Amino acid sequence: QVQLVESGGGLVQAGGSLRLSCAASGFTFSSYSMGWFRQAPGQEREFVATIRWSGIRTYYADSVKGRFTISRDNAKNTVSLQMNSLKPEDTAVYYCARSRAGDIARSSPQVDSWGKGTLVTVSS
Numbered sequence: 611q612v613q614l615v616e617s618g619g620g621l622v623q624a625g626g627s628l629r630l631s632c633a634a635s636g637f638t639f640s641s642y643s644m645g646w647f648r649q650a651p652g653q654e655r656e657f658v659a660t661i662r663w664s665g666i667r668t669y670y671a672d673s674v675k676g677r678f679t680i681s682r683d684n685a686k687n688t689v690s691l692q693m694n695s696l697k698p699e700d701t702a703v704y705y706c707a708r709s710r711a712g713d714i715a716r717s718s719p720q721v722d723s724w725g726k727g728t729l730v731t732v733s734s
Contacts, residue, residue, distance in 0.1 A: 611636045612634075612635075612636045612637050612708065612723040613633075613634070613635045613636050614632055614633075614634055614706040614707075614708065614723060614724065614725035615632065615633045615634075615706075615725060615726075616630060616631070616632050616704065616705070616706050616725045616726070616727060616728040617630070617631050617632075617633070617728060618630040618631050618728060619703075619704060619728030619729045619730045620729075620730070620731070621731045621732075621733065622696055622730070622731070622732055622733070623732070623733050624696060624697055624698055624732055624733065624734050625695060625696065626696050626732075627692070627693060627694045627695075627696065628693045628696065628730060629690060629691070629692050629693070630646065630690060630691040630693065630704055630706075630728060630730070631688055631689075631690045631691075632644070632646075632688060632689045632690070632706030632725060633687065633688055634687045634688065634689070634706075634708070635687060637708070639684060639687040640663055640684040641663055641711075642663055642708050642709055642711065643660055643661060643662050643663055643708075643709040643713065643714045643715060644660065644661055644682060644689040644706070644707065644708060644709065645657070645658070645659060645660030645661065645680070645689075645706075645707045645709060645715050645716075645721070646658040646659050646660070646680060646689075646691045646704055646705065646706060646707065647704070647705045647707050647718065647721070648700075648702035648703065648704045648705065648730075649702055649703050649705070649727075650699075650701060650702040650703075651702075653702075655705070655718055656671065657671050657715075657716050657717060657718075658670070658671055658674055658678065658691070658704070659671065659674065659678055659679075659680040659691060660680065660707075660709065660714055660715055660716060661680045661681065661682050661689065662714060663684075665681070665682050665684070667714075668680050669714065669716060673699075674693075674700075677693065677694050677695045677696075678691060678692065678693050678694070679691070679692040679694075680692075689706065691704070693730070696730075696732045697732060698732045698733065698734045699732075700730060700732050701730060701731050701732045702729075702730060703727040703728065703729050703730075704727060704728050704729075704730055705724050705725055705726075705727045706724070706725035707721040707723070707724055707725070708721065708722055708723040708724075709721060709722070710722045
C-alpha cells in the first residue's frame with residue numbers, strides 16, 4: 611500500500627524559509643519520479659516541482675524557480691522541498707505526489723498517488 615506522509619508545513623513571514631519533507635513507503639521509491647504540488651484556497655491544484663527517480667533531473671514551475679529546491683534521498687525513501695524567499699502567494703496546502711510509472715509528473719493526471727498535504731501559510 612502506497613503511503614506518502616508530508617511534514618514541515620507551518621506559518622512563516624514573507625521572505626522566510628521552510629523545508630517540507632515527504633516520507634514514502636509501500637513501493638520501490640527509487641523507481642519513481644516524485645514531486646510536489648500545491649493548492650491554494652479556491653484554486654486548482656498546481657505543479658510545483660518534480661525530480662526524476664535518479665535525482666539528476668529536476669523540474670520547476672516558473673513561479674518557484676530560483677526560490678525552491680527539490681531533492682530526494684533514495685536510501686531513506688524521502689523527498690524534500692526547500693522553500694526560500696517565500697511570498698504570501700505561496701500560501702497553500704502542499705502535496706507530495708508519486709508520478710505514474712515511467713512518467714515525470716508536471717500535471718495532476720500524471721500522478722497516481724497523493725499524500726494528505728501540509729499547510730504552508732506565508733504572512734505579509
